[in-house]
Every structure is written in structure tokens, then in C-alpha cells.
Amino acid sequence: MANIVIDKIKKTFGSFEALKEISLEVGDGEFVSLLGPSGCGKTTLLRIIAGLETETSGQILIGGTPVNGLAPKDRGLAMVFQNYAVFPHMTVFENVAFGLRMKKADQNRVKSQVDKAAALLHIEPYLDRYPNKLSGGQRQRVAVARALAVEPKVLLMDEPLSNLDALLRLEMRTELKAVLQASGTTTIYVTHDQTEAMGLSDRIAVMYDGRIEQIGAPVDIYSHPASRFVGGFMGSPPMNFIRLPVTNGTVKLGNMNHAVPASVEREIVLGLRGENVSLAPLAEGLRLDVRVAEPMGSHLLLTGTIANQPVRVILPPGESVKAGEAIGLKLAADRLTWLSPETGLALNHPSR
Amino acid sequence: MTAAQPSNFGSARKMLLWSGIAALCAWVLVPIYLVALGAFGGRSGVYQWPKSILPTGISLEPFLLFLRTEGVAGAFLNSLGAAAVTVVLSVLIGAPAGYALARYDFRGKDSFRLLVLLTRAFPLAILALPLTVSFIRIGLYDTVIGVGLVHTILALPFAALVTQGIFMGVPRELEEAAWVFGCSRPQAFFRIVAPLALPGLAATAVFAFVISWNEVFAASVLTVRNRTLTAYLLTVLSESPLHYRFAGGLLLILPSVIFIFAVRRYLFAIWGISSK
Amino acid sequence: MQNIKKTWIPYLLIAPSVIFLALLFLLPLIQTIWLAVSEGGAPSLANLRTMAGDLNFRLAIRNTFLLALAVVPVQIVIALAMGSMVAKVDGGRETILWVWTIPLGISDLAAGLLWLSILQNSGYLNSLLFSFGLIERQANWLSYQTPIALFFAIAVAEIWRGTAIVMVIIVAGLNQVPKEFREAAEVFGAGPWTRFFRITLPLIKPALQSALILRTVLAFEVFAVVYALGGTNMPVLVGEAYTWQNQNQNYGVAAAYAVLIMVISLAATLVYLKAVRVDPERLP
Numbered sequence: 001m002a003n004i005v006i007d008k009i010k011k012t013f014g015s016f017e018a019l020k021e022i023s024l025e026v027g028d029g030e031f032v033s034l035l036g037p038s039g040c041g042k043t044t045l046l047r048i049i050a051g052l053e054t055e056t057s058g059q060i061l062i063g064g065t066p067v068n069g070l071a072p073k074d075r076g077l078a079m080v081f082q083n084y085a086v087f088p089h090m091t092v093f094e095n096v097a098f099g100l101r102m103k104k105a106d107q108n109r110v111k112s113q114v115d116k117a118a119a120l121l122h123i124e125p126y127l128d129r130y131p132n133k134l135s136g137g138q139r140q141r142v143a144v145a146r147a148l149a150v151e152p153k154v155l156l157m158d159e160p161l162s163n164l165d166a167l168l169r170l171e172m173r174t175e176l177k178a179v180l181q182a183s184g185t186t187t188i189y190v191t192h193d194q195t196e197a198m199g200l201s202d203r204i205a206v207m208y209d210g211r212i213e214q215i216g217a218p219v220d221i222y223s224h225p226a227s228r229f230v231g232g233f234m235g236s237p238p239m240n241f242i243r244l245p246v247t248n249g250t251v252k253l254g255n256m257n258h259a260v261p262a263s264v265e266r267e268i269v270l271g272l273r274g275e276n277v278s279l280a281p282l283a284e285g286l287r288l289d290v291r292v293a294e295p296m297g298s299h300l301l302l303t304g305t306i307a308n309q310p311v312r313v314i315l316p317p318g319e320s321v322k323a324g325e326a327i328g329l330k331l332a333a334d335r336l337t338w339l340s341p342e343t344g345l346a347l348n349h350p351s352r
Numbered sequence: 353m354t355a356a357q358p359s360n361f362g363s364a365r366k367m368l369l370w371s372g373i374a375a376l377c378a379w380v381l382v383p384i385y386l387v388a389l390g391a392f393g394g395r396s397g398v399y400q401w402p403k404s405i406l407p408t409g410i411s412l413e414p415f416l417l418f419l420r421t422e423g424v425a426g427a428f429l430n431s432l433g434a435a436a437v438t439v440v441l442s443v444l445i446g447a448p449a450g451y452a453l454a455r456y457d458f459r460g461k462d463s464f465r466l467l468v469l470l471t472r473a474f475p476l477a478i479l480a481l482p483l484t485v486s487f488i489r490i491g492l493y494d495t496v497i498g499v500g501l502v503h504t505i506l507a508l509p510f511a512a513l514v515t516q517g518i519f520m521g522v523p524r525e526l527e528e529a530a531w532v533f534g535c536s537r538p539q540a541f542f543r544i545v546a547p548l549a550l551p552g553l554a555a556t557a558v559f560a561f562v563i564s565w566n567e568v569f570a571a572s573v574l575t576v577r578n579r580t581l582t583a584y585l586l587t588v589l590s591e592s593p594l595h596y597r598f599a600g601g602l603l604l605i606l607p608s609v610i611f612i613f614a615v616r617r618y619l620f621a622i623w624g625i626s627s628k
Numbered sequence: 629m630q631n632i633k634k635t636w637i638p639y640l641l642i643a644p645s646v647i648f649l650a651l652l653f654l655l656p657l658i659q660t661i662w663l664a665v666s667e668g669g670a671p672s673l674a675n676l677r678t679m680a681g682d683l684n685f686r687l688a689i690r691n692t693f694l695l696a697l698a699v700v701p702v703q704i705v706i707a708l709a710m711g712s713m714v715a716k717v718d719g720g721r722e723t724i725l726w727v728w729t730i731p732l733g734i735s736d737l738a739a740g741l742l743w744l745s746i747l748q749n750s751g752y753l754n755s756l757l758f759s760f761g762l763i764e765r766q767a768n769w770l771s772y773q774t775p776i777a778l779f780f781a782i783a784v785a786e787i788w789r790g791t792a793i794v795m796v797i798i799v800a801g802l803n804q805v806p807k808e809f810r811e812a813a814e815v816f817g818a819g820p821w822t823r824f825f826r827i828t829l830p831l832i833k834p835a836l837q838s839a840l841i842l843r844t845v846l847a848f849e850v851f852a853v854v855y856a857l858g859g860t861n862m863p864v865l866v867g868e869a870y871t872w873q874n875q876n877q878n879y880g881v882a883a884a885y886a887v888l889i890m891v892i893s894l895a896a897t898l899v900y901l902k903a904v905r906v907d908p909e910r911l912p
Contacts, residue, residue: 052528072531079532085525089547102534150533373713376706377727383742383788384730386752390745401766402755445644452641464642471653472841473897475849478866478886481873482659483652505652512645537637566735568852569866573873582737586852590859594748597856601741608733616726620800 002063002076002153002186003028004049009058011044018044020210021058031180031187033197036207037233042190043158045207049188050156051075063153073102078152082159084143086131092118092142093127099150117145120179137168144176148183155180155187161196173199194234198222206230223273225337228344231271237301237312240272243341244307253331254285260338261347271337271346274301274314277329279321285328288313293321302327384605390598391415398594418599427584428603430496431565434580437500438564439557442507443515447553450515451541455524471509479505480570487574494576502574503564510563511556517621518552519545555618562608660890663883675880679888682881684863692865694779696847699786703843704836706787707794711802712824725799732792739789740782740856744770747781747857772861782862785853790846794839801835802828830910837904844896848889865889 004026011019019041026032034042047053049060051072060067067075078099086095094101096114105113118124121141131139140160147155160176161169177200180187191197197204198218205215206229214226225231231239246268250257260268279285288311290304300315306329313329321327338347389407390398394414418424452458453465480502484493492498522545530540546553571583579587585600592600612619667674679685714724731739746752749766757763769777805828813827829836851866860867869885872878 050528050532052531071536072528073534073536077532079529081525081529083523083525085523085529087526087529087544098530099533102539146533156532369713369716372709373717373724376710376713377724379788380727380730380792383746387742387745399750401750402758403750403752404755405752441648445648448641449645452638456638456641458635458638461638464646467646467649471649473845473894474653474657475845475866475886475889475893476653477849478869478889479653479656479660481869481879481882481886482656482663484873485879486656486659501652504648508645508648562733566733566738568735568737569849569870572870582735582852585737585741586855589856594744597741598745601738601745604738605734605742608735609730612729612733613726616722616729619729619732619796620725620803 003030004154004186004188005059005061006045006049007059007061009045009048009060010056011041011048011053012056017210019048019055022210022212024205024212024215026186026188029184029186031189031200031202033189033191033201033204034207035191035194035197035204035233036213037192040207041210042192042207046156046158046188046190049154050077050079075154076152077154077156078147078150079156080140080143080147080158080160082162084131084136084139084163086139086142086146088131090130091127092123092129092131092134095131095142096123096127096145096149098146103150113149113151114145117149120148120182121145121175136164137172140164140172144179148179148185152185155185157187157189159191160189162191162193169196176200195236198234206233208233223335224346224349225271226346226349228269228271228339231337231339231346235273237274237314239337240270240274240306240311240313241339242270242272242306242309242311244268244270254280254287254328255283258333258336263347264338264340267341268347269339269341269344271339272311272313272331273335274312275299276332276335277313277315278332279315279319280328280330282326282328285330288327288329290321290323290325290327293323387598387601387605390595391418391602394595395593398598414595415599415602418596419603421596423579423584423588424581424600424603427579427581430499430575430578431581433496434499434503434571435561435564437497438503438507439560441500441504442511442560443553443557445504446508446511446556447515449512450517451519451545453512453516454519455527468509468512471505476506477502477567477569480573484573493574494578496578496580499571499574499580500564502570503567504560506567506570507560507563511560514556514559515549515553518549518556521552522548552618552621555615558611558615562611565608566604657890660883660886663880664887665884667880675884678878678881679884682868684868688863688865688868691779691862692848692850695783695786695850695864696844698779698783699790699847700840700843702783702787703791703794704798704839706791707798707839710791710795711798712828714799715802728795729792731789732796734789735852736786736789736850737852737856739785740853743781743785743788743853744857770858770861772858775862778858778862781857782850782854785857786847786850789853790843794843797835797839797842798832801832804835805831833904834906837900837906840900840904841897844900845893848893848896865892 006022006024008021008023009019010017010021022045024032034045036042044053048055051067051070055068062075062077087098090098093114096117097110100110100113114127118127121144123138123141123145126134126138131142134142143160161172164172173196189197189200201218203215204218204221206213206221208229214221214230221230222234225234225239228241232241244251244267246260246264246266249262250259251268251270286306288302288304288306290302292303294301294303295317297317299317300319300321302313302315302321304311315321339345340347386405389410392410392412392415393400394411397409453461483502487493487498492501526544526548527540530544531537535543566582568582568586571580572586575583581600581604585597585604589597664675666672710728714721717724734742744751747769749768753769754763754766757767768774769781771778809827809831810823813823818826849866850864851870854862854864854867860871865885866889869882869889872885873882
């Protein structure tokens with residue numbers, strides 16, 4: 001087990017800056033997700049930590065030891081790849097045993113470690129088979145077992161669930177969490193799927209354009225996004241952004257006035273999570289013109305406009321609202337995010 | 353009646369398709385069959401008139417007689433030797449280049465590819481002409497190794513491009529996984545990449561063999577006494593009896609047909625790659 | 629995308645190829661050109677003049693070009709037909725393709741000898757014609773007195789041998805065109821010919837281009853087939869180079885022929901690259 005310190009890591013490809021001086025600390029046994037859209041640099045950062053790519057500048061310490069310039073094999077880590085990278089010409093047993101064999105572990109230890117990892121991921125029945133005969137989910141289990149069998153100081157995972165179908169992904173996610181909680185391995189997990197990051201992580205680092213936009217516990221990031229990008233990236237439906245006029249330090253939400261952070265003058269952007277609303281009489285609430293109503297079973301999803309700006313909100317499943325109607329909405333006043341229309345940064349973020 | 357028409361029409365088209373396929377198969381196979389008749393028919397067979405396409409009066413004897421003719425066995429062995437040199441050199445030299453093209457981005461990569469592709473626009477065997485002089489000087493003239501070297505020029509660009517495709521077919525992630533789990537680069541190559549690329553590499557080797565085995569011009573120019581089979585046949589062509597020529601043709605055909613059969617699975621994949 | 633400290637690795641890997649190609653491709657190439665345009669160590673056009681003044685020169689050029697013109701289009705058409713046919717077959721596809729690729733492993737010399745067994749005086753063609761009563765005695769197809777028959781005999785042998793490689797390239801190209809494109813065209817009402825010319829053919833352009841280049845360069849190298857069937861009855865360029873080198877021991881004139889062949893091959897390649905232009909944006 002070990003902690004990871006990432007200190008001002010920078011990576012350029014020609015004139016393109018893939019990573020702009022990223023710093024991040026991952027505690028011993030912690031699970032941190034790197035979350036972001038494709039091209040944000042999350043995979044590059046992971047590959048730099050693994051030693052598969054070389055940083056342009058900056059330093060990485062694993063368990064206090066600088067690993068810059070070390071070959072991947074000398075960094076004491078294991079990795080789970082997006083396409084599993086299970087060796088097709090070896091049996092499942094040999095795949096799981098691979099790391100131990102390379103370390104010249106003795107036969108008994110190989111056997112016991114493989115058995116342990118196989119039991120943890122329920123792949124004992126396939127140990128003699130070749131990976132080609134396995135399904136995607138089973139191969140994924142082999143890949144995870146191979147990583148855990150070496151008892152790495154650090155586990156790196158690069159979108160490990162993205163090639164599984166939706167149902168399997170949910171199942172593997174739960175199982176992964178259980179397994180990793182049990183092993184207590186320091187883990188960095190790259191994903192573009194915010195529900196995966198939310199469900200698995202102790203902390204999430206949201207990345208965008210080669211920088212970390214925000215880092216924090218999942219719930220904090222969800223409820224208090226530091227910027228418009230984070231709010232829009234997290235959550236389904238994403239956070240709504242409504243531009244509203246400010247008069248005398250307040251904005252008018254329906255027939256109520258709401259004080260806004262002092263620093264703005266003419267306009268402010270309201271960041272509104274779709275579920276932080278409830279139905280109110282049209283005369284009292286904020287007016288929503290409903291364009292489409294989708295009953296999702298667990299909730300009612302409404303798409304429409306507030307002050308001529310597109311919005312998605314969620315109501316309890318029992319409400320009956322039809323397309324074309326106008327309804328009033330009451331907003332949960334303590335759960336609103338206020339953002340600067342110029343910078344897109346949150347004005348009432350607790351860290352600010 | 354009207355309902356049956358479409359299916360009649362369909363089966364007529366099917367007939368047409370299959371007769372076309374059968375005709376083209378016959379077009380390929382019949383000449384081979386006929387030269388085999390010629391090879392096994394001996395002197396009497398050659399002058400039989402009119403000929404029957406049935407295998408009458410054939411025996412192994414004329415073919416064996418041809419094999420025992422002075423020079424044939426030696427030429428056969430020389431051809432094998434030159435082909436062996438070609439196979440070993442083109443795979444040993446071409447495969448690393450293919451690996452570099454498949455796995456690395458480096459300055460000069462495009463120029464290197466261009467150099468390799470450029471060889472295709474040239475009738476390479478012709479380059480044996482000036483090599484005669486240099487080969488005489490360094491003692492490679494009239495040797496199996498000299499012929500193998502020139503044949504490697506023919507096979508090397510092919511080997512580099514094909515192995516590039518083969519190595520690209522081995523996912524990079526597999527190699528990276530091996531690095532992460534404790535392999536050095538050479539270890540990862542020999543433990544993971546090489547076993548997975550082996551069938552493709554074997555197919556490449558077979559093609560190198562066929563290229564060398566069939567080459568006529570350079571082999572004829574570069575040898576005098578140590579003739580390869582093609583060079584030998586070319587030079588004795590005008591003064592040898594017909595059934596000897598047919599036997600020679602058959603002897604040339606046999607090994608490469610067997611090899612093509614062995615790699616038939618890879619033919620299309622390889623040409624798909626190398627014609628890109 | 630690679631480790632910065634390991635930039636020397638790819639150069640190490642291509643170094644043997646580069647050295648090999650430099651020594652045995654580029655160097656002989658330059659030597660050939662120099663041999664062709666020099667005389668006793670000084671630049672001279674004597675060899676080229678000797679070549680151009682040679683009796684067989686015009687014949688060789690004409691024959692080589694005519695052969696390429698006759699052979700290459702037929703090979704492409706047959707190969708396209710083979711590819712389209714085999715695409716419609718489910719069972720036995722592998723066997724059919726194997727049979728059709730057999731000539732790929734056969735040298736031009738062997739192909740010439742193969743057809744010699746059919747076309748020689750007491751061969752199978754004459755036997756067949758005789759049994760149908762079309763000829764009364766053995767007809768001669770391969771002598772210098774029957775240049776047209778000899779030309780056709782050589783063309784047939786070349787077509788027989790060289791179609792396989794074109795077929796392999798084209799089938800490989802066809803395999804990369806998803807069936808859905810043709811099916812979509814069919815749904816929208818395109819008949820088989822329209823589908824072939826409007827959908828399939830444009831999509832296999834890269835394969836077509838490389839098949840054309842490969843085959844044309846090989847067609848200008850034609851030599852052993854000619855030799856096996858007609859001896860020296862029909863002069864071709866490579867045959868002349870061989871004669872000047874081996875019989876006349878005149879390396880200069882042989883080199884001049886070699887340069888001529890290379891110039892023609894390069895020109896043909898360039899023509900194809902321009903004429904069959906492949907626009908990567910229009911490919912799947």
C-alpha cells in the first residue's frame with residue numbers, strides 16, 4: 001500500500017498541451033476517480049503514472065519514492081486496461097499468475113494468490129480455459145484478478161467497464177467496489193461515466209482541458225459544483241443554467257425575491273439541479289413552459305423553458321403534467337448554485 | 353405457374369454462377385493437369401498424336417529419370433538454399449522494421465515507408481545486372497548466398513509491410529499490460545507479441561520462400577555453375593526434349609503450390625494489409 | 629506517444645532494413661543508371677545509342693507494351709468477375725479461392741512450360757482442333773512465322789498466371805467493403821450492375837490501384853514466359869537486357885535496357901496514382 005503524490009505534471013505533444021501542471025495527492029488506500037470528457041487528459045495522466053508515457057515535466061512519488069524514469073515494471077503497480085488486455089494465448093490461470101511469474105514467485109505462492117484472486121472475482125470455473133471462450137464480463141474479471149493477484153501498492157484502472165453492456169456494467173461496478181473495499185488498495189480510476197465515478201470513489205477529480213476543475217467527495221461535487229463545466233458534466237439530467245437579471249442584489253424567482261452573492265451587478269447564472277424543484281401554483285412559482293413530458297416510472301422528466309432558456313426538471317412520478325402546459329415551480333432555496341455569467345465559476349462555492 | 357417463375361429465374365442464375373465458377377476453376381487446374389501428363393508421359397507421350405486427355409501410358413519413370421539428370425538435383429538444392437537465405441534474411445531484417453512501423457512514431461517514418469514502397473515501382477530483379485560486377489569482386493557471384501541476397505531485396509519490402517500489419521493486429525495494450533506486470537521490453541516482445549504474431553510471421557516466411565523459389569531473371573544473371581532450378585531450366589530450355597521441360601515445370605510448381613495451400617488462410621488478410 | 633528516452637529504439641529496428649536497401653537497392657540503382665549513361669568511366673550516350681540502334685529494340689518495346697496492354701485489363705476483369713462470383717457463394721468458398729490462387733505460387737517460367745504442353749505442335753490444343761476436324765495436321769503456333777499466334781499464346785499464359793495476384797488483392801479489398809452498403813443500395817432500387825459500378829467499384833479503388841501498379845510493373849518485366857514458349861522468337865525488353873548481359877557480355881547496353889524498363893515502370897506507377905486517385909475522405 002502506498003500513497004501517490006502527483007506534483008505539477010505537465011505533458012505536451014508538440015505544441016498541444018495535454019496536461020497543464022496537474023497536482024494531486026491520493027491517500028493510502030484511497031479510491032480516486034479521474035472523471036472527464038474524452039480528450040481532457042485523464043488517460044494521459046494515468047499512463048504517465050503507470051510509466052507507459054513520459055511526462056514533459058513534474059514529479060510523481062509512489063509511497064514516497066520518486067518514480068520518474070522508472071520502467072512500468074519497477075513502479076510496484078498493477079493496471080486494468082480498457083480492452084482488458086487479457087493475453088489470448090495463455091489460460092486464465094496463467095493470465096492471473098502472470099505478474100507473479102514475472103516476479104519469480106515460488107509455485108505455492110502463485111497457486112495461493114491466483115486462487116485467492118479467482119475466488120474474489122468468481123472465476124474459479126474458468127481457470128483452465130482460454131480467454132477467447134469467455135464473455136466480456138468474464139474477461140474483465142480476469143483482468144481485475146490479474147491486477148489484484150500481485151497485491152500491488154497502487155492499482156490503476158483505465159475505463160475498465162466501458163466495454164461492457166449496461167446491465168453488466170452495473171453489476172461489475174458493485175462488485176468492483178466490494179472487492180476493492182476488501183483489499184484496501186490505493187486506486188486511481190479513469191472514467192468518463194459520472195455515475196461510475198459517483199458510485200465508486202472516495203474522491204473525484206473532474207478534469208477538463210488538461211486541468212483538474214474540481215476535486216472532492218462525490219456528493220460535494222454533485223451538490224456544489226465549482227464551475228459551470230462541472231455542474232453540466234455531473235448528473236443526469238445535467239444541471240440547468242438559467243441567466244437571470246439582478247436588481248438590487250436579488251433575483252426574482254416567481255413571486256419570491258432571492259438574495260444573490262454580492263459581487264454581481266446586472267446578471268447572474270442560476271445553477272439548478274432538476275430534482276431541486278417542486279410543483280407550485282403558476283401564480284406563485286417560477287414559470288416553466290413544458291414542451292415534452294416523459295414519465296420515466298421512477299420520476300417524471302419535464303423538458304421546457306424558463307425565461308426562454310432550455311431546462312430539464314424532475315417531478316415525482318404521480319404528478320400529471322402535459323406537454324404545452326405552463327406550470328409553476330418552487331425551488332429549494334438552500335440547494336441553488338450561483339455562477340458568474342462571465343467566468344462560469346460558482347460564486348457561493350464553500351471553498352471560495 | 354407464375355408463382356414458380358421467380359424461383360426458376362433464381363435457379364437459372366445459380367446455374368450460371370456455378371458454371372462460371374467451374375469454368376474458372378478448370379481454367380486454372382487443367383493446364384496443371386496437362387503438364388503433369390506431359391511430365392509423366394515420357395518421350396512416347398510427347399509425340400503421341402492426337403493426344404488423349406485421359407492419363408494413359410503414364411508412369412513415374414520419366415519424371416524420376418528427369419530428377420536423376422545431371423544438374424537437376426544440384427539446382428533443386430541451390431533453389432532451396434537461396435530460398436532459405438531469403439526467408440531468414442527477409443524475416444530477420446523485415447520483421448523489426450515492421451514492428452517499428454507498427455508501434456512507434458518517429459521522425460523519418462514516412463520517408464522510410466516511402467523508401468519501402470518505392471521498391472515496388474521498380475522491376476527489382478533488373479538490379480541484378482550491376483550487382484554482377486560487385487558480386488564478382490567480393491566473391492558472391494555464382495553463389496547461393498548471392499542469389500539469396502538479391503532475392504531478399506524482392507522479399508524484404510513485402511516482409512516489412514506485412515509484418516507491420518501483423519504487429520498492428522496484436523493490441524498494444526497487451527504489450528503494455530506485460531510491461532506493467534513486470535516485463536522488460538524484450539521480455540514483453542518474446543513472451544506476448546511473438547507468440548501471437550507467429551502464424552502471420554510463418555505466412556510471411558512462406559511468401560518469401562515462394563518469391564525466391566520462382567525468381568528467374570536475377571538467378572539466371574548471377575549464376576553460372578551453381579544454377580538455381582529456374583536458372584537451370586531457363587538455360588537448358590532450348591536444348592532439352594519437351595518431356596524434360598514439362599517435368600521441370602512440374603518440379604517448379606509442386607513446392608510452391610503446397611506452400612500456398614499451407615498459408616491459404618492468410619493470403620487475403622496479408623494482401624489486404626500490404627495493398628494499403 | 630512513446631517514451632522520450634527510448635527514441636533510438638525504432639531507428640535501431642529499421643537500421644538493418646535501411647542498410648540493406650541502401651546497399652542492394654539504392655546503390656545498384658545508381659550503378660545501373662551510371663552504367664547506362666557512361667562509357668569507360670566517362671559520361672556518354674553510347675550505350676543508349678547502341679540500344680536504340682539495335683534491330684530488336686523497336687520490336688521489344690512494341691511487344692512489351694502490347695503485352696501489358698493486352699494482359700493487364702483482362703486480368704483485372706477476370707479478377708473482378710472472380711471476386712463478385714465468390715462473394716455470392718456460401719459453401720466451398722475457401723476451396724474455390726484456393727484453386728484460384730494456385731497460380732500465385734507458380735513462376736512465369738513454369739507457367740510458360742505449362743502452356744507449352746498445350747500449345748506445342750503435338751499438344752492438346754492441336755489435338756482438340758484435330759478431333760473437331762478444324763485442322764488437318766499439326767499447326768504451329770509458336771514460331772517466328774506466326775507472330776500473332778505466339779503473341780496470343782504468351783498473353784494467355786501471362787493472364788493465366790498473373791490473374792491470381794490481382795484476384796487476391798481485389799478479394800481482400802472486397803472483404804473490407806461492408807455488405808450493408810450494397811444492401812442499402814439494393815433497398816433503394818439499384819440493380820446489380822448499378823450496385824457494382826456505383827457502390828462496389830469506387831469503394832475498392834485502393835485495392836484496384838495497387839493491383840494495377842503491381843501488375844503493370846510485373847508486365848513490363850515479362851521475360852521467362854516469353855522464353856519458355858517462343859525462345860527468342862518474340863523480343864521483349866527484359867529478354868533483350870538478359871541477352872546483352874549474358875550472351876553479348878555488354879553490361880552497359882543491358883543497363884540501358886534496365887534503365888528504360890525502370891523509367892517505363894515508374895511512369896506507369898505515376899499515371900496510375902494520378903488516374904485512379906484515392907481520396908481517403910471518400911472511403912469508409
